[in-house]
Amino acid sequence: MNTKQRLIDGTLQAIRTHGIAGVSARTVAACAGVNQALVFYHFGTVDALLVAACHTATAERVQVYRDRFAAVGSLRELLDLGRDLHTEERKQGNVAVLAQLLAGAQTDERLAPPVRAALNLWTNEIESVLRRLLDRSPLADLTDPAGLARAVSAAFIGLELYEGVDPTGATAALDALDQLATLTDVVDDLGPLAHRALRRHTRKERPPRKQTTRRGLPQTPTDQA
């Protein structure tokens, strides 16, 4: 039972070190310090091991942040938590693992569902915070928490990958988003006049574009609560 865990940890380490392209039963076993044949004894295939590692790693990390997500009281605080989370998880290489798995899942349909489930674990946390924050904000009519949460997750992954090839640029990107977040403070502080202006804009329907979904997530499978 201990070996299964060592293999999973070894898998995560292998992904961090060699990327999804460099993962093999041999590299994983080397990182785990166990025999290569044990990969197949315990998991059958390398793919299945990746699936197991994907779930374990994400569920663990989401759990760590659950309380902090629940304590968030403003968009500003959410952004700050996002930055902390980014710094901390980057150091541990957990976002990198998820990004690599996501890249691998693009062309591996057996990996796609577990990766989607893993992403949903993060997305659901963000979504519930956003729903809570935006519900009685003047932005309520303007935003779909579910969609926005997914946009945030996607951007997070993108920034992680971006940072891998251009750390300075990634820092500038985060700082820019930080500056931009001031906008939400402004909206919160402007008072009833701005609220009325916002509503005016919201009601004024924009010219329709060719879009599949107009608002919200009609029937997205959530995979994991």
Add this chain to the structure above:
Amino acid sequence: MNTKQRLIDGTLQAIRTHGIAGVSARTVAACAGVNQALVFYHFGTVDALLVAACHTATAERVQVYRDRFAAVGSLRELLDLGRDLHTEERKQGNVAVLAQLLAGAQTDERLAPPVRAALNLWTNEIESVLRRLLDRSPLADLTDPAGLARAVSAAFIGLELYEGVDPTGATAALDALDQLATLTDVVDDLGPLAHRALRRHTRKERPPRKQTTRRGLPQTPTDQA
């Protein structure tokens, strides 16, 4: 000379079909319809072929959109162009290629510089549009165009990968960003009162956070103009 091009095209096709993890001299040659040994004759290593493909593909596509970037006159139009670009390039699989290369570059230091250069081709376009749009907007003091352009690029890549495992969620994310973009319309329309409020917020320095860069890109290598 024709074979080099066929190999590059074959590489892009191989990345689209098999992902970065499935790229090899053999798969590339198969996609290109040429002999496997020609990869090494023309490019020396598979890595070098990836580098060449990375540059060619990106430069070509950026060129296609250059005029349309130049014609953008508002943030709303920029978002619309982004959506069009997303739809079109997704169909052709070009964003997917860049995303896969980016994932591969995380653990391949020979691939990282060319991928950064390729990303910069896109980022520079976006940055110049943002700079033009934001220069005389009330948002000018609030935003760093260089950083924001990088955030946009990163989010774009992230959304592409997200879409690969959850198309419905990705659509919801794009729709949410679309809704949110209304915020910029509001700011533009609120008039001098809001401008003054914005300035008040901008001047009121927020408590300092541990950040390496406070504003702008001091000395980021641009790689490619």
Add this chain to the structure above:
DNA sequence: GTCTATAGTAGGATAGAC
């Protein structure tokens, strides 16, 4: 459950004929 050994396959790279 864990190890060694090994079959069978795919991939990087080169030599040499054409």
Add this chain to the structure above:
DNA sequence: GTCTATCCTACTATAGAC
């Protein structure tokens, strides 16, 4: 420039000893 043939390495997966 392009092809065949080939070497060597690394990989997945299994069989069988312990």
